[in-house]
Amino acid sequence: MSHPPTEPNNNVPPAEGARAPHQDRKRPSPRMIIGGSAAALALVAGAFVGVSVLANDGVSETSPSVGTPPPPVSGAPSAPTSEPSPSEASSEPLPAAPTVFYEQAGPPAGSPLEVVEPMSVSVSDEQTGTVLPTGLVGISLEATDLANPQLSGDNPEIVTSLQGLGQPMLRFGGNAVDRRFFWTSSGEPLPAGLEGDKAHPVRAAGPADLERINTLLVAADATISLTVDLAHFDPARAADMAKHASNIFGDRLVGITVGNEPNGYPKTGLRPDDWWIEDYLAELKQYAEAMYAVAPDVAIVGPGTYSESWWEPFAQAEIPQEKILSFHHYPLSQCDGAQDPLGEPIMENLMAAPIHERAQDYRLQAMAPANAAGLNTWIPETGISACPGSNETTETHASALWTVDYALSAAELGIPRLSFHSSLITCQGGPPMSSICTGGEYLEPDGTFHERANWYGQSLVADLPTGWFLESSQQGGGLAYSYAVRHEDGSMSVILVNQNNPQTAAPTDVTITLPEGARTGVMTQMTGPSYGAHNETRIDGQPAPPIPAPERPSIPDFEPGTTEVTLPITAGTATVFTFTF
Numbered sequence: 001m002s003h004p005p006t007e008p009n010n011n012v013p014p015a016e017g018a019r020a021p022h023q024d025r026k027r028p029s030p031r032m033i034i035g036g037s038a039a040a041l042a043l044v045a046g047a048f049v050g051v052s053v054l055a056n057d058g059v060s061e062t063s064p065s066v067g068t069p070p071p072p073v074s075g076a077p078s079a080p081t082s083e084p085s086p087s088e089a090s091s092e093p094l095p096a097a098p099t100v101f102y103e104q105a106g107p108p109a110g111s112p113l114e115v116v117e118p119m120s121v122s123v124s125d126e127q128t129g130t131v132l133p134t135g136l137v138g139i140s141l142e143a144t145d146l147a148n149p150q151l152s153g154d155n156p157e158i159v160t161s162l163q164g165l166g167q168p169m170l171r172f173g174g175n176a177v178d179r180r181f182f183w184t185s186s187g188e189p190l191p192a193g194l195e196g197d198k199a200h201p202v203r204a205a206g207p208a209d210l211e212r213i214n215t216l217l218v219a220a221d222a223t224i225s226l227t228v229d230l231a232h233f234d235p236a237r238a239a240d241m242a243k244h245a246s247n248i249f250g251d252r253l254v255g256i257t258v259g260n261e262p263n264g265y266p267k268t269g270l271r272p273d274d275w276w277i278e279d280y281l282a283e284l285k286q287y288a289e290a291m292y293a294v295a296p297d298v299a300i301v302g303p304g305t306y307s308e309s310w311w312e313p314f315a316q317a318e319i320p321q322e323k324i325l326s327f328h329h330y331p332l333s334q335c336d337g338a339q340d341p342l343g344e345p346i347m348e349n350l351m352a353a354p355i356h357e358r359a360q361d362y363r364l365q366a367m368a369p370a371n372a373a374g375l376n377t378w379i380p381e382t383g384i385s386a387c388p389g390s391n392e393t394t395e396t397h398a399s400a401l402w403t404v405d406y407a408l409s410a411a412e413l414g415i416p417r418l419s420f421h422s423s424l425i426t427c428q429g430g431p432p433m434s435s436i437c438t439g440g441e442y443l444e445p446d447g448t449f450h451e452r453a454n455w456y457g458q459s460l461v462a463d464l465p466t467g468w469f470l471e472s473s474q475q476g477g478g479l480a481y482s483y484a485v486r487h488e489d490g491s492m493s494v495i496l497v498n499q500n501n502p503q504t505a506a507p508t509d510v511t512i513t514l515p516e517g518a519r520t521g522v523m524t525q526m527t528g529p530s531y532g533a534h535n536e537t538r539i540d541g542q543p544a545p546p547i548p549a550p551e552r553p554s555i556p557d558f559e560p561g562t563t564e565v566t567l568p569i570t571a572g573t574a575t576v577f578t579f580t581f
Helices: 143-147 156-163 207-220 235-252 262-268 277-294 308-316 353-372 397-413 453-462
Strands: 119-132 137-142 169-173 181-183 203-205 223-228 253-258 300-305 323-329 377-382 417-421 436-441 444-451 467-475 480-487 492-498 508-518 520-527 562-569 573-580
Touching: 119 397, 119 480, 119 492, 137 143, 137 377, 137 453, 143 169, 143 181, 143 203, 143 207, 156 207, 156 444, 169 207, 169 377, 169 417, 181 235, 207 223, 207 235, 223 235, 235 253, 235 277, 253 277, 262 300, 262 308, 277 300, 277 308, 300 308, 300 377, 308 323, 308 353, 323 353, 353 377, 353 397, 397 417, 397 453, 397 480, 397 492, 397 520, 397 573, 444 453, 453 520, 453 573, 467 492, 492 508, 508 573, 562 573
Parallel strands: 119 508, 137 169, 137 417, 169 223, 181 203, 223 253, 253 300, 300 323, 323 377, 377 417
Antiparallel strands: 119 467, 436 444, 467 480, 480 492, 492 573, 508 562, 520 573
């Protein structure tokens, strides 16, 4: 893994949808000590949207009631297949005390070390009723990327990038699908009326492209969700795409969306000014019936909008196939902050409590009609901001910290799929919010793929085994969030997202209280030298996914059989503690 170049990307077009010279993409030995600000693993003996989300569009002062709980996670995103093993006292003697401990990166030299209130996390054995599924985090791309030959199982660069995200869902849609994408299974010429440019060309895709994409899905153990063009009304063409996709992808095809953000069609000229929800539902029904006739097992994922008034009508729509409610979410998309200062994409808003609280409120509002109708809720397109070009949040370590918290808090609510919008345009000059990008000069890709800071946040989350969220309580810790998950094998992960400023905040004294004595306790950690550090995010001291759990060093001073661990946690980190019992 390597990081992309850090040249400013101020010439980026509106949001649609980044590594230095190619390096060895295999994780170095975890027994390497890394100096400087990177986390070190020390051997120590017996020691240590498309469009903006408006301020009045889904943000409330208090969390709305969900009404009914989310339905069981079914289909492609795997939920745990059995209840976790009962945690009975083991008859085996406790293991010997560990001698290899994790050594964290400390605060930067010269830090004022502002004191942070100690943090206590108490974990219960009671489940919340929601699960951490496989396939939680994925990548969203433009529909035209289906025609990109780089997306192939024969390309080890993109395969490696996707494998670092567990079993991701590749979602193809974006603004391209209704503006410059054409599906044809018979080699028809591109029709008139589709408009693109050098960075965003008009492209056609056909069955051969889907066959190539399928080789990538198999190589990366990924799933796929597609979007069909609604702007150019053609249910028969959509059904033809659905038929071929279902035949080629099989169970890896987890859903199809009809149109991208149709609530914006009148504003963007894709429909008349008086076209609205009722018209969408009438057209959706025709598409759904045509696709059901040829691919009845493929769910319709929709409405894929950023306006809450569309969610309940979709949830209540009568179509023959399974439905999954979806919406798009970019929390900091008030580009100048005039209407909503807390929605402006600036660091002050990204690393602050309101973005977490408002995201919770907004997502709960979307889930309410879905839960009432017994539907799952997905967020197939998300990111920090839909504002064009670079801003002070893009490509930063803070974006990685936000990603970890956003994904885990969504899953804890009961949302089983998130796809972070990205781009296959070159890192230089391409959309800076993208978590992956291609190497080379602007619009001249050289065949390499790179991972930006936010990719590492996705990777840390994707590495967590599936399991059940547990009830837990948190006190203190400043700007920090905690989550607890019981896995199928009976082990437990406690995740701490310490968003306190790594340049100024002292390490937080953290105490974790477990429901029973732990036999072993190990840890992995994502770090960065500052909020604004560009592509300097590391996991376990390396630009790579987390160290495999069996190879991780122990929590400092961990004692087998303990029900409580206490240690300082460096600011600006996301840490996964894993315990066995």
